[in-house]
Amino acid sequence: MVRRRSxxxxxxxxxxxxxxxxxxxxxxxxxxxxxxxxxxKTDYHLPMPQSDPNPQxxxxxxxxxxxxxxxxxERRGKRxxxxxxxxxxxxxxxxxxxxxSAHADIAGLTLAPAPERPDCPTLRDFMIAHxxxxxxxxxxxxxxxxxxxxxxxxxxxxxxGKKRLDDITEDDCQEFVDSLEWRIRPxxxxxxxGKIVWIDKARRKMxxxxxxxxDIRLEPEGIKRIAVVVGTYLQAAKGRRYKHIQHNPFRxxxxxxxxxxxDVKRKRRSLTxxxxxxxxxxxxxxxxxxxxxxxRFAAMVLLARDTGMRRGEICALKWDMVQRGPxxxxxxxxKGLARGFTGVxxxxxxxxxxxxxxxxxxxxxxxxxxxxxxxxxxxxQGEIVWKNAETKEFxxxxxxxxxxxxxxxxxxKPDRFGKQFRVFRDSIGMPDLx
Numbered sequence: 001m002v003r004r005r006s007x008x009x010x011x012x013x014x015x016x017x018x019x020x021x022x023x024x025x026x027x028x029x030x031x032x033x034x035x036x037x038x039x040x041k042t043d044y045h046l047p048m049p050q051s052d053p054n055p056q057x058x059x060x061x062x063x064x065x066x067x068x069x070x071x072x073x074e075r076r077g078k079r080x081x082x083x084x085x086x087x088x089x090x091x092x093x094x095x096x097x098x099x100x101s102a103h104a105d106i107a108g109l110t111l112a113p114a115p116e117r118p119d120c121p122t123l124r125d126f127m128i129a130h131x132x133x134x135x136x137x138x139x140x141x142x143x144x145x146x147x148x149x150x151x152x153x154x155x156x157x158x159x160x161g162k163k164r165l166d167d168i169t170e171d172d173c174q175e176f177v178d179s180l181e182w183r184i185r186p187x188x189x190x191x192x193x194g195k196i197v198w199i200d201k202a203r204r205k206m207x208x209x210x211x212x213x214x215d216i217r218l219e220p221e222g223i224k225r226i227a228v229v230v231g232t233y234l235q236a237a238k239g240r241r242y243k244h245i246q247h248n249p250f251r252x253x254x255x256x257x258x259x260x261x262x263d264v265k266r267k268r269r270s271l272t273x274x275x276x277x278x279x280x281x282x283x284x285x286x287x288x289x290x291x292x293x294x295x296r297f298a299a300m301v302l303l304a305r306d307t308g309m310r311r312g313e314i315c316a317l318k319w320d321m322v323q324r325g326p327x328x329x330x331x332x333x334x335k336g337l338a339r340g341f342t343g344v345x346x347x348x349x350x351x352x353x354x355x356x357x358x359x360x361x362x363x364x365x366x367x368x369x370x371x372x373x374x375x376x377x378x379x380x381q382g383e384i385v386w387k388n389a390e391t392k393e394f395x396x397x398x399x400x401x402x403x404x405x406x407x408x409x410x411x412x413k414p415d416r417f418g419k420q421f422r423v424f425r426d427s428i429g430m431p432d433l434x
Contacts, residue, residue: 071106073099084109120244123168124161127151127233134241141345142338150229153184153211160230165237165244173253176230180223182213227253271305275430279305280362282428296404296412297420299366307357311414312336316346317403322367329364331357337414344413373400375409384408 071084074092080102082093086109093105121129131148139147155161160168160176188196189207197207231250238245271279283301287294300314309331316335323330334354338347359367376394377385387393400409425432 071109073102073106075099082106082109086111120164120166122162122164123230123233124151124156126165126237126242126244127155127161130233130236135236145339147229150226152208153186154180154226155230157211165234168234168245168249170249170252173230173250177223177227177253180218180226183216183218184211185214186211271430276305283424286424286427293406295366295369297417297424299363299370300404300412300417301421301424302363302366303359306360306363307331309333309357310336310350311417312338313349315402315404315412315414315417318401319372319403320401322364322403324364327358329359329361331359333357337411339415344411367403370403373405373407373409374398375400 069084069086071082073080074083076095079095079097080099081095082102082105084091084106089111091109091111093102093109096102096105128151131144131151135147136144158176158179160172163172186206186208187210189209191197199205199207227250231248231253234245234248234250236242238248280302283298287298290297303309303314303317304311313333313336316337317331317333318335321332321334323332332354333349333356335346336349337344339345374396375398377397379385385395387395400411402409402411404412406412424430
């Protein structure tokens with residue numbers, strides 16, 4: 001007789017054991033509603049679970065959590081409140097007495113709208129507004145024109161000029177300083193016929209399409225000068241009058257490398273005695289090759305060599321300032337030409353002083369060679385009244401008081417004299433003079 005034992009009769013020790021793999025001699029007997037196993041020392045096991053017909057396919061897990069961002073209800077004691085996280089910011093609702101009331105508050109949990117930023121101009125808009133306003137009363141006309149040129153040529157086309165003042169960072173200021181390494185040249189705007197579009201042809205003021213970089217490095221002093229001007233306007237934007245920014249980011253820009261190094265000997269910016277002795281010969285050779293006004297240019301350069309006068313003072317020299325005394329010829333320097341709001345204007349000297357400057361006999365002769373040119377008569381529209389347009393003969397309104405003049409009797413502009421001298425300097429290999 002086979003001894004049978006039901007599962008209920010097995011000890012807990014055997015019920016905790018895991019079933020063995022499939023056995024070849026396994027015998028499972030069923031009696032009534034209970035399952036019986038044959039008892040032996042080597043053949044004992046629990047009923048085997050049903051094997052998965054497709055073990056490679058995993059069954060999908062039943063989701064037990066709500067979707068992210070839908071919110072939920074927090075319980076504390078007998079009180080409830082809605083809770084949700086949006087963009088990493090936790091939001092909670094008021095405490096309620098019931099779960100349903102707190103759950104209804106979830107839909108109303110939203111982020112508050114970002115506060116509107118106050119109006120703040122861009123750097124280039126602020127600079128021109130400040131230039132045309134308060135700055136025009138604080139500085140001289142020449143300084144104003146130089147800052148306007150910096151605004152027009154450097155700030156207006158740059159990336160930092162198009163940014164709001166409160167968006168400018170220290171990195172933006174450093175990138176602007178690094179971009180000032182090369183000189184630039186304006187590219188004129190052309191019309192349909194390919195001709196230059198002039199704003200004021202008499203003053204040679206044209207419309208500019210863009211600016212192109214030249215293969216000429218800007219001197220460190222020039223870079224520093226531009227950086228200081230832009231930093232001055234950012235400091236004004238921080239001041240109590242405007243209060244557009246809290247701090248001046250340009251103060252953190254690295255411009256140490258453009259500062260003069262006191263340990264390094266500065267370059268010589270004056271002529272040596274031997275170079276000064278060779279200058280007249282080189283000068284007259286260069287003047288002879290000029291198309292016109294060569295004698296005038298040679299006399300102006302010799303005057304600058306002998307006296308050290310500023311170019312604005314040389315251009316403003318009048319005939320009544322050329323004097324001769326017992327000790328020899330001399331000049332009475334009391335005026336100077338400088339750029340103003342309406343063009344080149346006659347002003348006092350840079351220091352505001354009047355001085356007598358002695359000159360050599362050779363310089364005296366070169367000055368006396370200059371013709372006293374006539375001033376043409378002009379109509380109401382500012383056009384020259386011609387006697388004979390073919391021969392360029394005009395009606396005379398008077399004679400110019402200036403020593404160095406153009407064909408029309410106007411004084412030579414300091415910038416024009418400076419450009420001519422740079423061409424002469426480069427042609428003979430002369431170093432940059434102070």
